[in-house]
Amino acid sequence: MIELGPQSVAFLFFSVFALGGALGVVTSRNLMHGALYLILSLFGVAGFFVLLSAPFLAAVQVLVYIGAIAILFIFAVMLTRGMTRLTETLNRQWWLSAVVSLMLLAVLLVGVILPVWGEGGTNPNMPSTDLVATTVDLGVALVDGDQYVLPFLVSSLLLTAAMIGAIVVARDDTE
């Protein structure tokens, strides 16, 4: 099926991180452990980006998600104290959620992924050509007038609005 080379071993390694971390996030009693499991999962995703020849996105993933967002989560866990010994982690309809999630996974797998891109599907061997675009092309794409400069500028506005909004919402008005 797939040859056992360094890429397959790396893929297995990173997928264990990603999925193991994800399972840890949704089943942890201690929210601090949950945040650390999220960091493990994000490392796995960064590894996937490296495997998929997107080194810039891998570095940005580590820098933004792990270096900033995960730390934000840890701060939030610490500021809302009493969250480290949760007595009940799940709400009343957890079994229904589990059933729905498993059905969703089955539908995605059997109905969409395997028939089209699986071994006997309609499009099994995607043309992974040797002409892979580099980080320079990403930089050009983000500022090129024909490409993505408008979403780029709008996202900077979005971030400014989010920053101001977060500061205003979380500010302590009793001072």
Add this chain to the structure above:
Amino acid sequence: MVPLWMFLLVAAAMFVIGAYGVMARRNAIAILLSVELMLNAVNINLVAFWRYVTPENMSGQAFAAFVFVIAAAEAAIGLAIVIAIYRSRRSVVVEDVNLLRG
């Protein structure tokens, strides 16, 4: 190379685990953590499709970069709201936030 459907499988599994976390957990911060998992699964999908279908065109990676931006903004504001709610109600269990006033 690893076939495309394995990347898609991992991304789908991560998405489904995140969906279960959003639907089944009581704590608001745990729900936000699960939303981050779902956004990461989407990113894996985007970059995997970019690499295997159109690696010469940077649309996939640009899209993934914008997903990063949106996830960061959403995490910041979500957590600010959680902290504000904690300050007034001393609880972050989402089932307790069921009154429109007070």
Add this chain to the structure above:
Amino acid sequence: MEQCINVIETLAPCLVASGTDPGLAQFISILLGVLLVTIFPLGGVIIFIWIERKIAARVQDRVGPNRVGPYGLFQNVADALKLITKEDITPAAADRLIYNFAPIVATLSVIMIWAVIPFSPVHIGVDLSIGVLYFVAIGSIGTLAFMMAGWASNNKYALLGAFRVVAQLVSYEIPMVLALLVPVLIAGTLSMQEMVQAQLGMWFVVMMPLSALIFYISNLAETGRAPFDLLEAESELVAGYNIEYSGMKFGLFMASEFIHAFTANALFVVIFMGGWAGPGVEQFPALGFVYFLGKTMLIYIPSLILRATVPRVRIDQMMNFNWKFLVPLSIINVLVMAFLFKVAQVLSLTPPPGLETDFIANLPLTAVLLAGNIVMIIGVLTVLRNTGRRERLEAEARRADDVRAPAPTMGR
């Protein structure tokens, strides 16, 4: 015979010629390369700490360690042995896994930076196409280690210390990254080796002294060196996140801090002062190593003297300095530098494609950028002077009012 391209690929051809399987030979040579790149900072930390203690001692008018070995050179070996043989304590209610993992993550985040530092034209761990972004990302993992340490100690002073540490580290990443944008812009690449090669004509510290200064100050804050050493403030907050750590775990935190200080100066040298560039490096690549170490020492020793002489900055002063001064300054710096670079390109002042390493061909571009920097520095100093004068006049006016009408509750 294959070319000697980097640390990894010199050994594999010899192993293959002696009959081992090529995949295994490649793996062994990669392993050896990793070991070499890791052992350099870990072994060098002994010399760094010795230099630091001697210089701090001389500044404070005393001798420093001079008993263990000639001139006290083996003092750190003795200290390491002491730390290793201490009892390994874990606080009762601490989170065991996170508590034990935090010093490892701290050391990891520092040593992984050494994979992208170029020692010579042919020796580098791995020449990533995103080298600059890589070391910024890895440096941001160190923040995580301090948070884990502060939380897992189950001690409110450790937690408070960890809050302040993380606030400082996260805040000072911003001017560091913004100051790094300018050399990346001028060199046109994120790769570390190519950034050194872009400086063969003229060092970046001459072309953009303001960016170099901002980067240096942010590095001082990121590594927790004076005057920003609130991270380990022994006299306040009882050693911060370090309280519950003793023995070799504390030793790992201390070692990682000293290695980080040296690494930050090495990065400054690579990005702004030309790394391994110097006369005669093309013929003898090993000379690059000597130049690199010499330049790093040239920058490292003033930072040690700074550490021994400057008083500590308070946390709110530190935050004000960052958000109200460094961040706006670095944004203006990026804008002005980008504008001047484009102007220089339009007026064809940049060196023509064949002559990039020529000193004379780089002079017009250097003059334009340096002039822009000097204008910005004069502007900043003027603003600072006016602000300082205004505050001083206000304080004097307030003191004059107090003298004329003393507060009624005084002397009761």
